[in-house]
Amino acid sequence: MKDRVSILDGNTFLVSDDRGNIEPSYDFPTGLFAFDTRFLSTWFLTIDGQPLHALSIDDSLSYKTRFFLVPGEPTHYLDANVSVIRSRAIGASLDEELTVLNHSEQEQEFHLRLNIGSDFADLLEIKNRRDKKGRTTPTVERNGLRLTYHREAFRRETLVTSSAPVEVDADGMTFRVRIGPHGEWTTRLHVSTIIYGARGEDIRAVLPLGGQRTAAEIEAEQSALISRAPKLGCDCEPLAGAYRRSLNDLAALRYESITLGVRLLAAGLPWFMTLFGRDSIFTSLQVLPFLPDLVKPTIVMLAGLQGSRVDDFRDEEPGKILHELRYGESAGFEEQPHSPYYGAADTTALFVILLDEYERWTGDADLVRNLENETRAALTWLDTYGDLLGTGYVWYMSRNPETGLPNQCWKDSPEAISYADGRMPEFPRATCELQGYTYDAKMRAARMARTHWQDPAYADRLEQEAAALKERFNRDFWIADREYYALALDPRGQQVDALSSNIGHLLWSGIVDESRAPAIAGHLLGPRLFSGWGVRTLADDQGRYNPVGYHVGTVWPFDNSIIAWGLWRYGFRREAGLLCDALIGASRYFDGRLPEVFAGYERGLTDYPVEYPTACSPQAWSAGTPLLLLRVMLGLEPQGEHLIIDPAVPPGMGRVELLDIPGRWGRVDALGRSREPHEEPAPPPLALPGE
Template identity: 60%
Template sequence: MTDDQVKILNGTTFMVSDGSGDVSCSPASPMGLFAFDTRFLSRWQLTVNGQPLAPLSVDDLQYFETRFFLVPGPPTQYVDAKLSVLRQRSIVTDLSERLTLINHDQVPIDLTIRMEVGSDFADVFEIRGEAVKKGQYYTRVEDSHLCMGYRRDQFRRETLVICEDGAEMDDRGFTWRVTLAAQQEWSAAVQVKMSVLDGHGKDVRKALAVGRLTRQDLESDLAAWLDRAPKLTTDWEPLPGTYHRSLVDLAALRYRTLSYPNSTLPAAGLPWFMALVGRDSIITCLQTLPFASQLTTATLRMLSAFQGTQLDDFRDEEPGKILREFRYGESAAFNEMPHSPYYGNADGTPLFVILLDEYERWTGDDRLVRDYEQEVRTALHWIDEYGDLLGDGYVRYQPRNQTTGVVNQVWKESIDAICFRDGRLPAMPRATCEVQGYAYDAKMRGARLAREFWDDPEYADRLEREAAELRDRFNRDFWVEDGQYYALALDSAGSQVDALASNMGHLLWSGIVPQHRAAHVVRHLLGPELYSGWGVRTLATDQARYNPIGYHVGAVWPWDNALIALGLRRYGFHREAWTIAEGMLEAAQMFGGRLPEAFGGYERELTKYPVEYPTASSPQAWSTGAPLMLLRAILGLEPHVDHLAVTPALPEKVGRIELLNIRGRWGVADAFGHGRPPYRPQS
C-alpha cells in the first residue's frame, strides 16, 4: 500500500483508490472496490473534458466516507484552475459517490464529465498475479444502468452502476454533458451495487443486517461504539490520538457474517485479509477484551461453528481444529484454493481455548463457557491427537496440502521465517516454541474451566498434569544452554532450531517460563540484537537470515510486541514492559496513530522514523488492537475474582493515565496510573 492511496471501508467491503479517487488496475496494485473477496470495480476513472483530475486535498470524513477536492489537468496547472471538482464517496452496503463541479469563471463552460468503468471480478487471491479468468463476462446497458457481470458455471457476481440526472450510459462507463453558467455549480450522484448472486439469482449480501443500514446509522453506530469504550485521559502525548484511532479502526473492521448477521466480528486487515482469520481474530479479541468484549462473543461463535469435524487433506482439517482463514471468492468456491475454510494453522486451536477462558475472566459471562464445553474439549483433544504429529508431546505442523496450503502454519508464515541461526531451514514437521506455550496455557485454562464450570475435577487434574509435563519437557528440550534462550523451534528430529527470535517473548505471556529463566529471556528481548529502539524484531540482527524489511525475519510487529509487554508484566519486568510500550506508542504517533501490520527492524537511531513494511496491511486488526493491549500492560489491568486489579507501572515523565468506565464482571471500573521513578529491573 502506498501512501497516496485512499481507503474507505465498512467491514469486509472496501475501496482503495489513488489520491484523485480513481481506480486503475495493475496486477501489482490492489486498487478497486471489493466485497466478499471479489473486486467489483477495477476501473473507476473520472475525466473532465478529457483531462484527468489532480488532487488538492483529501478529507477522510469517516472510515466509510471520504471527500476529494480536485482540479482538472496535471498539478502544474493548479493556479489556472477555473473549475473545482468534489468527489464525495461512502461505503455503507454499497458505494455511493457524489460529484460536484463548480465553475469559478466569469463565463459559461461546456463540460464533458466522463467516468470509465470496468470490473475484472478478480478473486482477492488473483490480485497479485495476472488473473486468467475461466468464466465469461457480460455487460448490459439500460437507460441509467450499467450492469457488468461474471459467470462461471452457476457462480455469478454482478456490479450495477446507477446514475441519476441524465447520464449517457455505454458499456465502458457513463458521460454527462452539461453547460455550467458563470459561478454555477452542478452535482450528480452515482451508486455502485455489488451482488453476490445465489442459485436463485438473489443477492446473498442482502441477508446481512448491514444491508438495511444507512449512512446515518453508521454514524450513530460509531458514536455508540466510541461511547461504550472506556474513556482515556492522559497528559502523555503519544497515547490519546492512537487510542482514538484504534477504536475507530476497530469499528471500521467490524463485519457481519451470513451465519450470524446480528453480531459483528473483526476482519483481519486491509487489503489482503478482509476476512475471518482465526489467529488474527483471536489475538484481536484478546487485545480488546477490556475495551470491547462484544467482539469476542461473535468471534468465538463463528470459530466454533466452523471448528473442524473431519480429516480433509486439502484443507489441512482435523476434528477440533480452529480455522485459519475463511474466504468466499471464486478460487475458494472452485477449490483452486482451500479457503472455504482452510485450517492450516497450529496455533489457532490452543488460542481459541485461551480466548474463551480469558473472556469469562473479564466478563463473568459463564454462559459461553458452558455452551462451548464440547468445543473446548474437542480443541484440547486436537492438541494431543492431531497437533502432536510425532507423539512426543509437542504441537507440530506439516501441511498435507502441499500445493495451495500454508508451509509455516504459525503466525510467522513466511517460507523463511522458521530457520536456524545459520540460515538453514529445518525439516518438517516443525514445533515452534510459542505454540508450545499456547498449548501449555490452553491446558491450564481448560483445567480451570473443567473445575469451575463443568464439574469435572478429574479432567482438570489430568489437564494440569499434562500441562506440568509439557512445561518440564519444553524447558528441557527448547532451552539453548550456551545462549541462555529458547530455541525458535524443534525440527523433525527433535533438534533445536536455534535462531534467536521474538517468539520466545510469547512464552512469558503463556507462563511456561520458570522464574529463574525469565531474566535471561528478557535480557535477549531487550538486547541490541532483538530490540530496535522501537520494538522487538521478529529475528535478531546477528542471525543469518536477518533482514530489517524481512516480513518475519527482521521486521517489527506491533501485536507481537504488545503480547511480549503483557508477558513482561506477568513476570514482574515492569520497566521493560514500559520500554516496549513506549517505543511502540511513539512509533504509532509517527504513523498518525495507526500502527501498520509491521515496520522495518532498522535501528531507531538510524532512521529516526519507523519505516513501514512495503506491503503491510493497514488498518490491520491486531495492530489496531496492539495499543490497547499495551495500555492494559502499562496500567496493569487484570481481572481478579470479581474486581479489576490495577497495578500501573509508569515512569515519572508520564504524569497520569486514567482509563474510566472499563466494563467487566465488576460492572464498571476506573483505572488510574501516575508516573513514578523508574522501576528497578528484576534481573
C-alpha cells in the first residue's frame, strides 16, 4: 500500500496518506495546497471513533482518487459490517464525496467525524520549519466551516461545506446518520481555497484562463494536450508505460501563471509547484520534439522576468534569468527572496540555448527576433556579472548570505561541490558545466545573430569567444593524470577534483575536446559512476559519496537524460543506448513514473532501484526524461527544414516507432529497431582511463 497519495491540477494539489487523511507534517508535507499555501493541514476521518483502513486505492488519474476503506484493521475472524468510499477530485477547489455502506441486515447508526484544520503554512515555511506570524480564525456557518488567515493585508481562506446536514464546530464536522439494511448514505464536501488580492477579490476569479475548472474540464484539456503528442508504438512495454505516464504527468503539472495568464510547467510535487528557471528550461528541451507548444510560454515568461537591476536580496543582476518564482506569504513579506529569486548561475546561458533549440525545431523566427535584446542582455551577463573574477569563466557567489543559495548550479545542496577528498572549496566557485553551457550559448547565439539578427560581426565575435573559452577550459579544467575534467575551479584557480556526473553535461554542450571524449564516456559508464541503473551524481570512491545523498551519489533521471544526449552528440551510440535502457528498466519499479532522484546503490547489490525518501514525484524534468531518451534512441536532430532520423535502439528493446513528430517540417514518422546480439557483434566496451 502506498504511504502517500497525491492528486493535482497545476495550481492546486493535495497530498494525503493512503487512507485519504491529512495530518500536519514537515518532513514530507501532506495537505491541500494552492499557490504555495497549505489550505488544509488536517482532514482526518473516523467512524464511531475508529480510524479507517485502506483496502484499495484508485489513483490512475492525476486529478481524482478513490479510497475504499473499513474501520479498524481487518482480520480473518471478523468481517467489517460497514465500509466507506472517499471519492475526490481537484481543480481550483477540492470536492470529496463520502459514501457509507451498511453491509448488515439491520438498520445501523453511525457517527462520522471529520477533523478539519489549516495552518495556512507557506511551503517555504514548512521546508524551513518556521512559525506563523498571522492569526487563523474559525467561523461556524450553516453546513460549513470557514477558516480565515490574516497577516496585515495578506489574507487566505478555506471554506468547507457539506451537502448533507451536519454538526459543525471550530475543529470539524460530525455526521450522525442512520442507514437501513444493506443501504448507503452520501454527502458531498466542497473545499474552496480563496486567495485574496489587493482589492479583496479572489485573484483566481479574474485570471485570463478562468482559474476555476471542473474535473470534466481538466480531463478534456489534458486529453487534448496528450492527443497532440506523437504516438508511440514499441515492443518494450516499460518504454510504452513510461511514455504514457510522462505525458499524463506533464499535462497535470501545468499551472496558470498569475502574472501572465498562461499555462506553464511547474517543476514538481510537493516542494516545487511553481516556475523554476533551470527545471523549466531543461524540461522544455526534453519535450520540444513532442509538445513544442508547451515551450514558448516558458521562454516568454523567463524573458519577461529577466533581471534588470542589481538587487542583493534577490541575487538579481541585469540580464540574469530567474531561478524561482513564489507566491506565498514569506515571499510577499520579503522574508524569502523568491518574488522572483535569481540565485542560479546556469539559467542565463540555458535560456539562450533553449531559444535557439526552439527555433531549430519550430521555425519560429519571429520569437528569436522579438527576443534579440533579451538574448543579448543574457550574453552580456555571462561576460560581466557572471565572470566575477574576470578570468573568462562563469562563477557564482550569492549576494545575499542570509537567505541566498550558496550553490547556484543544478547541484544546489550545501555539500554538492567538493574536492575528491571531501573538503569544500571556498566561494566563488566555477563549476565545469557552467562553462560548457556558456560555450554552447555563444555558439547558438552566433547562429541566431547571423541568421535572424543580420549581425555577422556579432556572430563572428561570439564564435571567437566560444573558441577561446573551449581552449582555455580544456587547459584549466582537465586533470591529466586522471583523464577527466574537474568538477569546478576554486577562487585561486585550483581544480576541485571530484569525479562527478557533471562531465556528462560537458559532452552535451560540445566543449569537450574530441580527443578526450572517449575517456569521459569511459568514466561515465565505468563502475565508479555507473550504478547499473544510471550515472551517479558523484563517483563511489569520492570523499563525500553517499548513495542516498541528494547530490553526492544518487541517480537523477534528468541528469542521465542530458548525459545520454551528450554521449549521442559525440557518437557514443552504444553507451547512450546502455544508459537509455537502464533508465527505462528502472521506470518499471516506479510504475512508469521516474522520480526526481533515486539511490545510487550498485544494481547487483539491490536488484532494483531504491527509492529516495523525499523525492518529488511527479517532477517535470523526470517526466521529460523518457521523451529525451526516445529522441536519443531514434537519433532525432533538426537540420534546416528537415528532421534527421538516425536510430540506434539498444539490444533487446525491439521495435520503436514514433508517429507524427511535430516541427517546422510538419509532422514526420521515425522508426528504429534494435539489432540483436546474433545479428551483429557488439563493439567492445570502452577502456577506462588508466586501465
